[in-house]
Amino acid sequence: MSAGPGPAAVRVGVDVGGTKVLAGVVDDEGRVLRTARRSTPGRLATPEATEDALVEAVLDAADGAPLLAVGVAAAGFVDAAGERVAFAPHLPWRGEPVRDRLAERWRAPVTLDNDANAAAWAEYTLGAARGADTAVVVTLGTGIGGGLVVGGRLHRGRGGMAGEFGHGQLVPDGRPCECGRRGCWEQYCSGNALLREARAGVGTSAGPLAARCDGDPAALTGVMVTEAAAEGDEVALHAFEVVGGWLGVGVANLVATLDPDVVVVGGGLVAAGELLLAPGRAALRRALVAAAHREVPDLTPAAFGPEAGVVGAALLTRG
């Protein structure tokens, strides 16, 4: 028996979030062919333990194929050179040369970027922002992730910290934020904000939402709120109205600043579809300067779901 040629080299993207590491082999059409995951060792683990988890997840996903390149998308501030994670609230890196360390372990070229930037790049390259000159991508998860494409290029900014509009202040002396300040947009428009609104109302309600959580606000999940809203539950619908309203206000500020071709809304919350986007569009139209004298951009649902970071990270390795 003669040895045949080995498997073809693969491009892998890996998304490192606060709770899990998701790696995927991605083809040139942005399809995820194979995935593997690990738990993220957490903020108190060593950088080495976190890197071990990444290395294993990527090798698992590659399943023995040689690595053409690996794109790493990290939930943190990545320096402008794409070499280091300067700071990440849920990860242990504090300036280590992550890119070069991983390249050495994988023996493959590595690109490193912020997870929201990677998602924005996926949308721009193959998704809902294709063909735009300027695109704003708002990813609504626990908080808000942000990515900008300007002039057909990912806009990272001087220190790689562009797109942090989730921590723009929309309410003076508003709700306290994990970032240490108050009134940040993501305190009003995110999965957490939706739960806060729903929990505040569910105690006084006898609708489908209360039934789902047995009247216990602490037991509520985002999925319950979405399902109950779809069944017409008043409290759940109100929660989406409020959060969608804040989506529109925050997007209006970004549109006033950048006048983009497209605004893409992604992340877990966008699974609720029109429940979220319809009040968002109405609020955007109310809050946007000169709305009557311009084409108001639509709020376009993202083309990529939870794998946006993996796909974008892989696509970013193409240079």
Place this chain on the structure above:
Amino acid sequence: MSAGPGPAAVRVGVDVGGTKVLAGVVDDEGRVLRTARRSTPGRLATPEATEDALVEAVLDAADGAPLLAVGVAAAGFVDAAGERVAFAPHLPWRGEPVRDRLAERWRAPVTLDNDANAAAWAEYTLGAARGADTAVVVTLGTGIGGGLVVGGRLHRGRGGMAGEFGHGQLVPDGRPCECGRRGCWEQYCSGNALLREARAGVGTSAGPLAARCDGDPAALTGVMVTEAAAEGDEVALHAFEVVGGWLGVGVANLVATLDPDVVVVGGGLVAAGELLLAPGRAALRRALVAAAHREVPDLTPAAFGPEAGVVGAALLTRG
């Protein structure tokens, strides 16, 4: 006596504001060699009367020299193609093909842009934002004018409406704005905002500010507030603290979004210098996400004063 060669052709910039038209011959170093001005006929005049005022001011400034090119900076929304003023609150144009009409009258190539874009281009090309990849230029006059340079290019946006961050909402249900909405940044950070703060306090004060206006709040001007603050007047200093504080908050939101190399602050209000910029810097540092983990950009005073629009408009004709 034989006829010598005629005068050399000149490049002229003309800034069309709500009250005056200012034209200037500008050399390649951005120096204004000669100016001429007219009153703006006003919003209720015809477009033709406004164009007449422009044509005369430019010809006066040129003083018989042939026109190499004319750059027009208008206080209004200019379409992305640079052909029309789509809408301007203080000018009569509503979509007329201003660029081509003026080119015909001057028999010279004309470029048309927004006045704040022109000022930003002057700062980027020859002023305080020179060498930046990404620059935010905030012009504080009666309201806020905004200009963005991204990747070394003036960022105009899809419809030419980028940079309108002065109408971003910073205060829910806040002060009413001329734009028809509430809580816009310029209602808290502008010449008008400074006067509002000073007027609110001057009635209860016996300091230099009250002396300047004989205790009549309506008689106050921005110059009086600046002079009184420089003499230590408590009310005037407080007005700058408040307005500077809002400068910092609004800039923090722009920095969170764009992570620029430089933030330039221009316009009449910046004549107050550190009275405005010192509280602005302090507030920027308080309001900016991850300030401890990044280089916080300075608030840099503009290099060009009231002629920034004229200079930028002329420089934009160089293509």
